[in-house]
Amino acid sequence: MSDASLRPVHGEADWYDDRLPRVLRSYRSNPLRTLAAVTLVVVLAALIGISSAYLIIEREQPLDAVTIGPWHAYPKAGTAEADPYSVAIYTRGAVIPLASGEGLALVAREDSAGHKLDPTCIYRIAGQTPSARLWTLTAVDGRGHLTRTLPGRVNLASNTLLRRADGTFEITAARQPHSGNWLPLAADAKAGDGLRFVLRLYDAPVTTGAALGGVSMPIIDRQGCP
């Protein structure tokens, strides 16, 4: 005797039958499974949300950057129009920004070829800067702190720079002394310490982001690494 012949003949008798499409089957509640699913969703969401926020803030790179070659500037960071990410980054680091009436800071974390800057390498920074009354070039580590160098100074200023006849300049950034314009790098740095070049243009007409479009910035060339 087959299974089908035992079924009642009226139309709604196979309500719980497996042959019905899933969406028409009645819901059998399973509180434990539901609770586990909701907990998993909440925990996973909290993990993803918090870690993604941490990663973005920890990178210390505000989002609305103006990029010229390897250089990044954040003209709006530290003002009332800043985006929430740069507000979080700047207040967390208690950074006092260079205000627009004072100047503009440009940061390079990579060389012109796109490689991460390494304090054990030798770099050539050459070209010209946007017009400014004064500018300084400083080498800091990957977290923005100054480092100890052989001669004790960590920066170069525009008024003590040797230039070519056409106004361009060439700077060698290295740990060991070099002839010409030498920007000393950290004396006892390891490759993992990171390196940033900070170019601060003081009293420059390009302090607003829009004016930064067509200006030329120095290139950063890696000359060699140990």
Add this chain to the structure above:
Amino acid sequence: MTLSPRFSLTVGLLATACLAAIIHILVVLSIPRNVQHSAFDNVAAYGPDRRFNLLPDVRPGEEALPDLDPAMKHSTCRFQLADGPVLFDASIPVPFWSIGLFNSAGEAVYSLNNRTAGAERLSMLVLTTRQLAILRENPPENLENLIVIETENPMSGFALLRAYVPHPSKADAIDRALKAASCTGI
């Protein structure tokens, strides 16, 4: 109604993504309110309010505040406009100096340098609209020569004065000028 496993998974992933986005936004927005040391707090460590306090020179390992230029000397003054207007006065013999006004959240409110100041001497008055109205009734003689900065609300904030050191031999003279700079009431 029973959902297919694939549909449940999709709903679960969507819920996770939406919730993660909400948590991400909440975390980012809550950071400014939960920092332990704002720039406004850090500045207070270098001396009393309502006077310029010279910051130590920016050297490796002993940076007074983060992200300052080692080629400059800095002086800060914290003030609360609720205590009355603030008059900044300084005469610094260097080729470049600049001053930035920041509110307690660390946002730049106003800034100028020695070229945009129009004079070698910095004399700048910061006050609220109401204080200016009161001052106008009995104006001091030099009000015309001051750079007057008016704010809507009685803000708390600080000023950071930067002076470029062209040569180490000038450091002492710049120190003296920065110490003589005043940040007081009228």
